[in-house]
Amino acid sequence: MRAALFDVFGTVVDWRNGVAREVDAFTARHAISGIDPHVFADAWRRRYSPSMEEVRSGRRPFVKLDVLHFESLQATLAEFKLDPKDFAEAALRDLNHAWHRLDPWPDVLAGLQQMKSSFIIAPLSNGNVSLLLNMAKRAGIPWDAILGAEVVAAYKPMPESYLKTAAVLDLPPSEIVMVAAHNGDLAAARVCGLRTAFVPRPTEHGPNQTTDLKPEQDWDFTATDFNALAQQLRG
Amino acid sequence: MRAALFDVFGTVVDWRNGVAREVDAFTARHAISGIDPHVFADAWRRRYSPSMEEVRSGRRPFVKLDVLHFESLQATLAEFKLDPKDFAEAALRDLNHAWHRLDPWPDVLAGLQQMKSSFIIAPLSNGNVSLLLNMAKRAGIPWDAILGAEVVAAYKPMPESYLKTAAVLDLPPSEIVMVAAHNGDLAAARVCGLRTAFVPRPTEHGPNQTTDLKPEQDWDFTATDFNALAQQLRG
Numbered sequence: 001m002r003a004a005l006f007d008v009f010g011t012v013v014d015w016r017n018g019v020a021r022e023v024d025a026f027t028a029r030h031a032i033s034g035i036d037p038h039v040f041a042d043a044w045r046r047r048y049s050p051s052m053e054e055v056r057s058g059r060r061p062f063v064k065l066d067v068l069h070f071e072s073l074q075a076t077l078a079e080f081k082l083d084p085k086d087f088a089e090a091a092l093r094d095l096n097h098a099w100h101r102l103d104p105w106p107d108v109l110a111g112l113q114q115m116k117s118s119f120i121i122a123p124l125s126n127g128n129v130s131l132l133l134n135m136a137k138r139a140g141i142p143w144d145a146i147l148g149a150e151v152v153a154a155y156k157p158m159p160e161s162y163l164k165t166a167a168v169l170d171l172p173p174s175e176i177v178m179v180a181a182h183n184g185d186l187a188a189a190r191v192c193g194l195r196t197a198f199v200p201r202p203t204e205h206g207p208n209q210t211t212d213l214k215p216e217q218d219w220d221f222t223a224t225d226f227n228a229l230a231q232q233l234r235g
Numbered sequence: 236m237r238a239a240l241f242d243v244f245g246t247v248v249d250w251r252n253g254v255a256r257e258v259d260a261f262t263a264r265h266a267i268s269g270i271d272p273h274v275f276a277d278a279w280r281r282r283y284s285p286s287m288e289e290v291r292s293g294r295r296p297f298v299k300l301d302v303l304h305f306e307s308l309q310a311t312l313a314e315f316k317l318d319p320k321d322f323a324e325a326a327l328r329d330l331n332h333a334w335h336r337l338d339p340w341p342d343v344l345a346g347l348q349q350m351k352s353s354f355i356i357a358p359l360s361n362g363n364v365s366l367l368l369n370m371a372k373r374a375g376i377p378w379d380a381i382l383g384a385e386v387v388a389a390y391k392p393m394p395e396s397y398l399k400t401a402a403v404l405d406l407p408p409s410e411i412v413m414v415a416a417h418n419g420d421l422a423a424a425r426v427c428g429l430r431t432a433f434v435p436r437p438t439e440h441g442p443n444q445t446t447d448l449k450p451e452q453d454w455d456f457t458a459t460d461f462n463a464l465a466q467q468l469r470g
Contacts, residue, residue: 066405120368120372128403128405129380129382129386129403129404130403130404130405130406133355133379133380133404136379137355137379143379143380144368144371144372144378144381145364145368145378145380145381146379146380146381147364150403151364151386168363168364168365168385169364169365169368170301170363170365171365
């Protein structure tokens with residue numbers, strides 16, 4: 001194995017609490033009451049996959065995730081009976097950058113630091129480069145490179161996203177392990193010939209999460225957190 | 236200033252001595268005598284800009300630098316009266332990866348580490364991602380991201396290479412400083428609105444170098460090495 005590639009939203013960072021924190025600050029600053037910030041975060045995230053599906057289907061040319069997030073934010077505000085036009089553009093852009101300011105799960109930094117000594121470590125995320133880079137600089141995530149959808153102009157789980165990333169690394173897929181908290185991501189990576197590692201994040205969607213609690217296939221590795229995964233990969 | 240982007244061949248790493256070292260090992264392994272490895276390195280490098288010009292001119296679709304280097308290697312061997320077909324493909328591929336195994340100038344790691352605490356630091360090189368990544372892993376170069384020609388499918392000094400990289404970073408060009416040992420690279424970056432920093436590397440081309448010994452424009456910064464540049468950027 002030469003490289004470990006990571007899903008980011010949910011696997012590396014806790015997007016739900018991070019976005020909720022920023023929504024909470026936004027509503028407080030604008031004296032808006034009656035919005036549960038976690039419910040808002042969930043609603044915003046619910047538009048994530050459908051927004052990418054427009055691109056995956058070919059109905060829309062590739063645009064980076066910041067753009068999709070911004071459109072979804074406007075739609076989510078409307079869903080909560082708020083008119084996006086009532087806010088300064090800069091304030092909405094700042095809220096959209098909540099996704100650049102997410103915190104890693106507690107085990108991430110130490111685990112990645114260990115894996116970095118043996119492997120190339122990089123995100124293979126649907127997030128755009130500046131999003132992933134700003135996130136890494138803020139949180140101290142020690143990526144060797146920033147890869148993902150924007151670099152290859154293809155959103156997961158399209159096969160191109162995995163295969164073109166392997167080509168950029170100039171590695172056969174079998175020399176790469178995809179690390180994710182999502183069975184669907186790993187299933188798509190496996191079809192492309194990558195090795196697979198499942199790290200469950202049972203509170204990604206909050207305390208009542210029902211999905212991705214367990215491995216749904218016999219993944220090459222299953223580990224409780226990034227430290228345990230680093231141990232397993234060291235063999 | 237938010238980001239510092241670096242030319243790599245010549246500015247960050249000493250390509251001439253690094254390639255010569257690998258050519259020397261290759262000729263020794265194959266019991267070839269009578270080749271001065273520095274002369275070979277210079278001959279190989281002489282094909283660099285013309286090979287990219289095919290792409291820059293639009294006569295050829297974008298291909299990554301590893302491909303151009305490999306074609307140039309074959310032509311250079313022929314120039315030295317060696318038939319590429321006399322060598323195993325794997326041996327030639329390995330020699331081609333000499334460009335992945337170059338050493339930084341002595342001031343680079345400490346200087347970059349300082350700059351990394353205040354700015355995004357990344358290569359803006361004509362090298363492809365795997366070349367720059369393998370080089371960084373081997374030498375401990377602490378890039379925040381691997382950017383450059385392959386990510387934006389444009390070779391320097393095409394304006395697209397600078398402007399699309401700024402777009403990937405989601406930064407106005409004025410928030411980026413281009414660092415290079417080459418006046419031509421900085422001139423092209425300046426036209427695109429980037430700030431500019433000149434760090435001379437007076438032995439890049441060997442002891443008798445005549446080019447790029449001095450700044451040819453009034454660059455925003457001129458520094459003797461990366462440590463001095465880090466000081467200046469801290470301002």
